[in-house]
Amino acid sequence: MIKKVSLLVLVAALATSCVSKKVYNELESKFAALKKEQRQLSDKNHDLEKTKNKLEVDLKANQDELARIKAERDKLQNELATASTNLKTLTASYTALEKNSDKALQDNMQKNRELLAQLDAKEKALLAEQERLNKLQADLKERSQRVTDLENLISSKEESMRKLKETLSKALNSFEGKGLTVEQKNGKVYVSMENKLLFQTGSWAVGTEGKRAVVEVGKVLAQNPDISVLIEGHTDNDKIVGSIGGGIENNWDLSTKRATAIVNILAENKGINKQNLTAAGRGEFAPLMSNDSPEGKAKNRRIEIILTPKLDEISKMLNEL
Template structure:
């Protein structure tokens, strides 16, 4: 009897130890998965911030191109006025007139280069937008919004079309639409592509997803992986980023507003090299003082 009294407590302790061991193992596994997710999220946020900065630079470059074009046209007008004065003034020599003509010609050539570059960018964006819009069927057109703002193409996709309900996994019905977008991206290979996730302001409560920052970044990452893996888009051109609930386009106080805010944007931007080269080529000559 004494032996049984000793054995039962020992068995009880052993059962507790085994149970504790299993729980610890599961905890460690979950912790490892969480740490990996946290690391991936931080990495995606870093890449997103870098690309967001590049997007801002691209927008500024387009504006700079417009400003420089306006400035050069004003400079050209001053040169023309100076030439007119030379032609009507008996005190001016042929040398000054010839110099002014050369400056005007250089200014005109530079203006034409600026105009051609801007027209080319605008034309490519228009063709890209038209090609994509025409490829969408009536149902897809309801879930896809395409706009061009300041030289940048924005393709906005509704979350109920892209993802499984309450998830960041790509739904089966999204494949046809993504394949059409991927074709456009591959056809215009001189453009960089930022995938940007956005949510409404309803807190997320799912395992291994801490908040809307995580959800938006994970959704953007899922689209990037689909474009890379399923449609062979060059990953060097792609960046994934999440903006959580902090970039709304509608009022979150209504169901319709929340639906509009739950979106993923594919932002297609021209590379900056051609604009940088043109801005660096600006003529240094100033109109002659009279």
């Protein structure tokens, strides 16, 4: 009983220790940077949506312009038909007027030349409008094809992520019910592993069962070299005090070390491009549930492997529109 009381006193004393001001500020800066990066990604997605909407508006405007030009062409064709009729009439008049005086004949000839010049001008204008219409039609077809190609590429990326999610689900089927989930949302695939599958309390050493799960993820990633991989470490809001965790300073430190431990296991697979791997510690600041219950804390203590398709090709196509 005395030993238990002494242990409680020691834990209470350790709980009163706190993180230094300098470390706290550094962690605040890192948290702000991560939030900024999240906003930038959100803004980029918003810009892509705006660009798509603008292209649709441009497409509608081009279609309206095409309809207007067709109407003008029809009008010019009608005018041409009228001018042709007038020419026939004038030709008949010219024949009749050959018997008139030289002056009257010259006047009629001049009038005929003017009408012929007008007819020639109308024909040239109609030809120019037809050429402009052809160019607009070609431009519209090219833009429409680019929009279609972009939509197909985006659809292809989504289908690839769906297949990736199915492949991961099959590969990790044996870990169902052990704190591992696979889901697809916002165009990404999330593999979430609770700490009960991976780590002991206060430790960043991956257990045997957890390592086996990470290795299975690595096998799938090795077959998908065009996927960016972000490994995020998450904790509950229990503070790191005293010597718990063997020198870990705080939850930021613990979450980062755990994320790095997962990266190191993935990096052992030679088929994975190391440039695609990123480790990040989120500490206690991105909980899934409230930390007011043991169940909520257990859900918040996790590793999330976030798989994102590379968007370089989509960005290039948007720049070419």
